[in-house]
Amino acid sequence: MKFETYTWNNYVFRQAAREDCSIVHELMLELSDYENMQSEFKSTPKDLENILFDLHCGDAILVYDNESDQHIGVMLLSYNYSSFKGKPGIFIEDFYIRENKRGCGIGTQMISRLVKLSHDNGFGRIDWMCLKNNKPSMEFYEKTIKAKQMNEWVVFRLDEKQFC
Numbered sequence: 001m002k003f004e005t006y007t008w009n010n011y012v013f014r015q016a017a018r019e020d021c022s023i024v025h026e027l028m029l030e031l032s033d034y035e036n037m038q039s040e041f042k043s044t045p046k047d048l049e050n051i052l053f054d055l056h057c058g059d060a061i062l063v064y065d066n067e068s069d070q071h072i073g074v075m076l077l078s079y080n081y082s083s084f085k086g087k088p089g090i091f092i093e094d095f096y097i098r099e100n101k102r103g104c105g106i107g108t109q110m111i112s113r114l115v116k117l118s119h120d121n122g123f124g125r126i127d128w129m130c131l132k133n134n135k136p137s138m139e140f141y142e143k144t145i146k147a148k149q150m151n152e153w154v155v156f157r158l159d160e161k162q163f164c
Helices: 016-034 045-054 106-120 135-144
Strands: 006-007 013-015 057-063 070-082 087-097 123-127
Touching: 006 106, 013 106, 016 045, 016 057, 016 070, 016 087, 045 057, 057 135, 070 106, 106 123, 106 135
Parallel strands: 087 123
Antiparallel strands: 006 013, 013 057, 057 070, 070 087
16 A cells, blocks of 8 residues: 655654665664563564565555654554455554654554545555553553454464474
């Protein structure tokens, strides 16, 4: 899905390019620190480049602050399919805004644009996961953007240590 560059207040939202992989990686590393999951973060900029631009498994959206002259946020997306809806969907793998810029409406802008693009392109849903101890994010999702928590589903995982 094509995410067109747009500006809101002092912020520029745009799809990441191959040369942005180190910036995306830096922001994801900050997210792992915020979530106290640094020991699990193994990704490299080269991994991101491979996933996003060689394998085309998803997209990354960056937020740039013209005032501070730095990137302040990222949203990493992958695409899926709902057999029940018969439509494609989006999975938000990572969504991070630097702490000093939270509460300014940036996250709401990103989600709003993603919702509009999803609607315009015939997507059926947008899904993501949130750590149970990340209360500020859960509050943002439920109160600000009116997302609903899917309590009837249990997440299961097989990770690479279990692959034969």
